[in-house]
Amino acid sequence: MKVLVLGSGVIGVTTAYYLAQAGHEVEVVDRQSGPALETSFANAGEVSPGYSSPWAGPGIPLKAIKWLLMRHGPLVVRPKFDPAMWAWLLKMLRNCTSTRYAVNKARMVPIAEYSRDSLRALRQETGIAYDERSRGTLQLFRTQTQVDGTGGDIEVLKQFGVPFEVLDPAGCIAAEPALAAVRDKISGGLRLPGDETGDCQMFTERLAALCAGLGVKFRFGTAIEKILASGNAVTGVATSTGLLTADAYVMALGSYSPLILKPLGLSVPVYPVKGYSITVPITDPEGAPVSTVMDESYKVAITRLGDRIRAGGTAEISGYDLRLQDARRDTLEHSVGELFPHGGSLKDATFWCGLRPMTPDGPPIIGESGVGGLFLNTGHGTLGWTMACGSGRVLADIVSGRRPEIDVTALGVSRYG
Missing domain, CATH: 3.30.9.10 (D-Amino Acid Oxidase, subunit A, domain 2)
Incomplete structure (x- = not known):
């Protein structure tokens, strides 16, 4: 299956890596000249x-x-x-x-710990x-x-x-x-x-190189203008260099996600x-x-x-x-x-x-969007580096039709009604 990942920050690149590992044909699109040049560029490193x-x-x-x-x-x-x-x-x-804090904390800790374990496994497997x-x-x-x-x-x-x-x-x-x-x-x-601790930008750049070795294609310098849909399914993405199509699409544009999703009638509180x-x-x-x-x-x-x-x-x-x-x-x-x-x-x-x-409650938004072929991996707040590998791995499982190793049902956009 061909998958188009929108965004080449640490969330987008980790998602691309695990999708490629799962055997998909993957393409990553970003307006910047390289990976991790926006929010992932110089975070606190935790x-x-x-x-x-x-x-x-x-x-x-x-x-x-x-x-x-x-x-x-x-x-x-x-x-x-x-x-x-x-x-x-x-x-x-x-x-x-207190009640909402307890619920939201319980949703964040499992994905964060799973992500740390996934990062350690990735480090051991690749030597990154x-x-x-x-x-x-x-x-x-x-x-x-x-x-x-x-x-x-x-x-x-x-x-x-x-x-x-x-x-x-x-x-x-x-x-x-x-x-x-x-x-x-x-x-x-x-x-x-x-x-x-670790340098998030350095990690993302080096993981992008590993992705390229797995056949992932990167389209840098390409602005994402609009997601196109017919009925209740995505048909393509209009970009500054033309129309891009795939079998599945992953939204990993961080703070810019709601701006691109809004014309589809999708309201995500990021x-x-x-x-x-x-x-x-x-x-x-x-x-x-x-x-x-x-x-x-x-x-x-x-x-x-x-x-x-x-x-x-x-x-x-x-x-x-x-x-x-x-x-x-x-x-x-x-x-x-x-x-x-x-x-x-x-x-x-x-x-x-x-x-x-x-997000206003704290946990990220990971999973199906409600629009056919479109998946969400966004809203990680200050914890994008902490949750990146786990989020990418879980999202790759969902796109592939596999049951993730941890239950992320509560991280779906449906929790906002």
């Missing part, structure tokens, strides 16, 4: 099943007010006349209850390398209030059987020795030893939430992080990627605006500079932003 949680949860509305008032707050809202923005925010608020490390994630608390507030998170980790370690300042320094220089800023930590990162050249390896440190105060993830430090954070709700805001760079530099003052050269850092495709 493969973190332990942090697979919905943003919508009890207490978030009050926290959001506090964050909006902070100089280096993790949340920015730039209101605009955009009905999709306000509809998405309202749906997110409706999910900020991408500055990967399997050294866990340390959630760092600067205040005792933050330490005291971990009870709920710990209960959730226990519920889902996620390994964890509660650390005092000495334990944090044992896990991340460079923190010894800022011991006075540490009140404690929560470590997830099963998490990994909205862009902009995130920022800086990539800092390491000048003192002993002063840099070993793996990932999540600075809880500013919600900034600081990750070691080879000879670089990647710091990512901020949730900016501003539509499809890709302008870089200097204030967000200041926040990232502030976090890195306070925790790893000797690790890298901040003045030589590169600054980037990307649009995370967020």
